[in-house]
Amino acid sequence: MKARIFLYLFIFSSLIALYIYVSYSSQVEVGKEKISSLELEKQQLEDSLKTSRLKVLDLQYFSLENNDDALAYYDHLSLADPSRYIADKLLETNERKGDNPLIPYEGMESNFKINKIQILNHRWIIADFSDGRFWGELFIRYELKDDLSVDFTLLDHLLYTRSN
Incomplete structure (x- = not known):
């Protein structure tokens, strides 16, 4: 068992x-x-x-931050971030009442203002603008002077049309 x-x-x-x-x-x-x-x-x-x-x-290839040759133009200035400084100066043009003075169009829905900025090098900027419904792009030449003032010159522009 x-x-x-x-x-x-x-x-x-x-x-x-x-x-x-x-x-x-x-x-x-x-x-x-x-x-x-x-x-x-x-x-x-x-x-x-x-x-x-x-x-x-x-x-980033076409960007001031990654272009040492273009940044060398600003070595003598005491700017920590030249790209940010230039972009801020360009955005200050939006503060004017009405359309941005660099935009050669009159806003249809509201005032045209610059939205997005790409600083290509020590001379050129591509910028996007809009009034909320219509939009376009700008090709701008700029010059950052020794007194830290910036001159902007519009080289070319386009306004996209709606297809509806």
């Missing part, structure tokens, strides 16, 4: 061990699949990040 109890106990323990082994094996396989899918996703994200970095570098 005692031998049978031990036999049943041994069989029961073997079945429990077999169940635990099979269950653990399937969990390990699922874990390996998750790890491999996460590694693949990680690689895709790294590739996407590299592509994004290259695009950002391309976009």
Whole structure:
């Protein structure tokens, strides 16, 4: 009788061990699949990040901040960030009542104001303007003088028309 109890106990323990082994094996396989899918996703994200970095570098190519030759023109001035200073001076032209004086159009919905500015180098700026409904772009020449005044000259402009 005692031998049978031990036999049943041994069989029961073997079945429990077999169940635990099979269950653990399937969990390990699922874990390996998750790890491999996460590694693949990680690689895709790294590739996407590299592509994004290259695009950002391309976009920054025409930028005063990344143009050491153009920044050398302002070495003698005590400006920590010439780009920000010039952009601020250009945005100050928006403070005048009515349309911005650099924009050669009259606002149709409200006054045309400069919204976005890209300083290309030590001489040129591209700017976006809008009145809330209509928009356009400006190509501006500027000169930052030794007394920190800035002269802006409009070189070219365009106004987008609505097609509806």
